[in-house]
Amino acid sequence: MCESLTYSWLYGSSTDRILSQNERKFISLDGTLFFSYVTSEDEDSYACSLSVYSTQSGHYGPFFRLISSTPKLFNSTFPPKLDSSQPQIFPEDPKLGDSIYLECFAYANPIPQYKWSRVDGKPLPSRSHTSNYGRVLKIEKVNYGDAGKYKCVATNSFGAAAGEVHVKLRAPPSILQGLHDRLIPTESNISFECLLSNADSYSSVEWFKDAKPIVPLLLPAEKRKRLRIDHNVLHLKSADETDSGVYQCVVSNDVGSSSSSALLTVKDSSPVFPPNAMPRKVFAALGSTVSIPCIFEASPRFHGKWADAGGSRLPQKGRIRDEEGIMSIEKVLHEDAGLFFCTAHNKLGKSHAQVQLIVVNKPSIKTNYLDEETVNMSCEVELTCENSEECPEALFEWRINDRPAKEYPSLKSKVHEKKSGHKGRHLKQKVDLEVPKSLASGQQIGRFACSSLYGGSSEVITKPQLPSPIALTVEQMEEDGKDKRKSFD
Template identity: 50%
Template sequence: MQPQIFPESPSTGSTVYLECFAYGNPIPMYKWSRVDGKALSKKSQLMHFGRVLRIDSAELNDMGRYKCSAANSLGVTAKEVTLTLRSAPAIVIPLADRHVATDSDLTLECPLATTDSHSSIEWFKDAKPIVPILMPSLQRKRFHTDHDRLVVNSITTSDSGVYQCIASNEKGMVSSSAYVLVRDSAPIFPRQAMPRKIFAVNGSLLSIPCFYHASPRGHSRWVDAGGAKLPHKGRVRDRHGVLIIENVLHDDAGYFFCTAHNRLGKAHTQVELIVLDRGQVRVQSAIPPQPAHYTINISCSAEIDCGQVTDCPEALFQWTFDNRSVNFVPGLHFKTKFREHTHQSTRGKQLIQKVDIQISTLKKADRLQRVACYSLYGEDSIELPYRPSIPAPLALKVEQDQQTVRLMWRRSVNTHRDTRNHAVSGEEDAAGGYLVELRTKEDRQWRAVPRRAVAESESHSITLTDLAPNTVYQFRVRPVDAFTMGDPSSPSTWVKTPPAAPSETIDGLRWRSLDNNTIFVEWNPVETIHRSGDHLRYRLSWSLDDADMTDESQSHEHRFLVHHIETESPQAILKLNASEECRMLVFSVRPMNDQGAGLVSTDTVAYVHRNGDSQHVSHLRTSLY
């Protein structure tokens, strides 16, 4: 039962058929699944009583290993097949127009998606192919191509032009182009690059980079209103073309000038620094005392006095929860709304900028305590009401038999929420209950027990099955409810599951002739990461149709002589008796260990004859009785 893929080299967007067939009596039932645990594509459907898996408009995320299982009342067999899709190449980052200086180096790249490793890339300039080996000696030394990269050294004005990369494979092609201008120019300050006015709050940190265009790049310096160059150290300093003012003071207000120069000339621009008093920033919240759905509404407002209301810059509000940016708090769902209006006070007209944030369903983030609002004009924070965590379960015990592991525990008497009669599972339940986690000695990271491993659950116990054999496990239990996940129990003692026969099947069975009477057989090893039992080995079985036995009275069974050898490595050499006739060799491999034998591989057939190599037969279907 070796699954097949049709067509043999499918491409993205096409319809793909995965087919498997097994003989058996009673007639077997078929099941398809993905080895990586992902669900089958929503665009897939089963056909021919489950024997054929059809995937319409196949996409790259449909690629992977698929397993076909065939089962009847006498047993189960399974095989895997790898689905690989070919697609036209895709350029991840297209080329962009460039302005470069003479005598510099130009590097252009056309990076392709990782699935396009078989694509070829060609480079062109002004529609002519760039082939360094065909260029004159001087040019050949300057141009270098390396698949998706083109490098031109010591570039000159004659190198200006349109550069293009073309990537292609048997499924299609894609291209990207850009104009490269090689020209030297004196520095200029684009009109929108540098603002005329910059506002800073008293006591804040200010950084102003000097933006300009020049080829070659050149250098830049900041000077104050009196024309004095700013030092490289101190509270007010010039650090590699960036004006930095620490703890801004009202005396720092005024004009600053940035001067840029290269070998072709120089230019300068001015910036006016306006220093504002720190505004009044307030944070307020509204939290229901007993929320059915834990929702928080928080507002942050800044009251600003900057002379002309139209000159007031935006406050640039930012939120942090427990010193973490609101964007990096797991399990947090929020939305914000910005508003502003003017307000007449005793000091004149003032601008009030305000941002509201609504936070809902704080799962796993229930313990947030401090919410802070930062802005250009200052900051403020509040403390959220404390929600006590659910105490950890007590006295976790483990009972084990040959097939299952049973966990039992007691509920803490101080539990503030009632988790009785709620679900017990290996995944978090929003309705409340317990979450069971496990880890192994090889992998110390705690993980939720998969639902398929839960055989039976009660309010304070759970029975697990289908755990990996010959593995040392440790367990713990967490209480959960609609709002939070409680502290875990103390870990259980380490428990080792009993060993078992190998569960993986042999794949990649192949052979070749060494001479007229010797066959070399090899296959992919199983259980390379973890072994189900001790003394893993392989049993190679083969039967030889002895064509020299021409006595028709010999039965079919006697004509096929069955042989076995065992080996610990995934390869073996078969020595056959010398013969002048063509003979048929049927062989298979079964993994074994001290606990028993695993599933046998699909039979493979070779014809051995005196005048040539072995001949193989494909699409052979056999049954074992």
């Protein structure tokens, strides 16, 4: 069906008399004229008229006479029976984003009622509505969620008939993973892949470089040996600087196309540590594990090598080791603190970067019973920095009985920071938490855990124990000189 074409029917051998649709008469979008049942009044002359919207023109065919072959059956009653072409879909091969029409027509007397549903039990799309006495279901701007089988049921007092139509959607090809910019050294190999789904694997794929089609047969013999195209994958061997440029893949089918592009730079360069790529200082909690990658740019690229303050290279195994350019230290000790150096080199030169490892103790938790009703919890960490402004904020966080403190509205917390020493080099960060003993369940107030950027600590807090009552004995002398003893508990 083409949306620029519309059909109508003329009757009575006149081009001025246009047949109107009603519950009994139905004109399909493909132009077919249906009668639910035939009456004597339907025996007339008919002609199909076609209008072309784009050219504002129209045509109509010759008139023909409708004669009933069974006049005795006029107005006879019978249950619904779907036409062999029903239900059907327009357009027949819809694509994603189209508005589609599902038609359903049944011969029946009395005239049937129509009901649409999805076979999978899901509700009809919110963008759908019925028209033409329920015979047409329109779904606007279909998406993948609208695909599937739809069921039409025609019912009258003598029975019912049902049919199904399958909505399958076509769409432009989709590139699941596009191309990415690449920087490679000379003499290296590279592949660009436009990753496609299985449904798009048979789509047409074209490759371009700097907006010009790549046709291997038209390339110079030397370059043809180095470049190979396997449908959605482009392979390039022994790249040189002339291979630099913008590469693009264009995937097409009869619905549309998708594309992806990337810049390939073939260049040799000496190692460089980009600004702020490597931290100058790394704080590690005592007993924790720390990993520091050596981040640099170079072409060709090799792994950086780590060394300690004395210049000795770190081994590949052990508690302190170099794992292909990543320095790892397990169970950090105070004596691990100091400078470490990463050296990056290739055939064009080398470069260095240094990192200072600062080891701090894990936070400690202290408890202070303010009064009979309140317990004060404090979590603190002590740092030493050349400049206190360089000390990262601890970012304390409390958890009570494995639940965030914010879930306890009765708790009050406050963060403190205290500087001491020359130029404030010594810094103490602390967070206080006031805990009402009404939070207690039995004798135990709860398990408190404090976490921070420098590690964490936990402690179980109980109610303070009051001393047991003391039994007192009081002696009293009577007037008659005899002792009498009374006890008070």
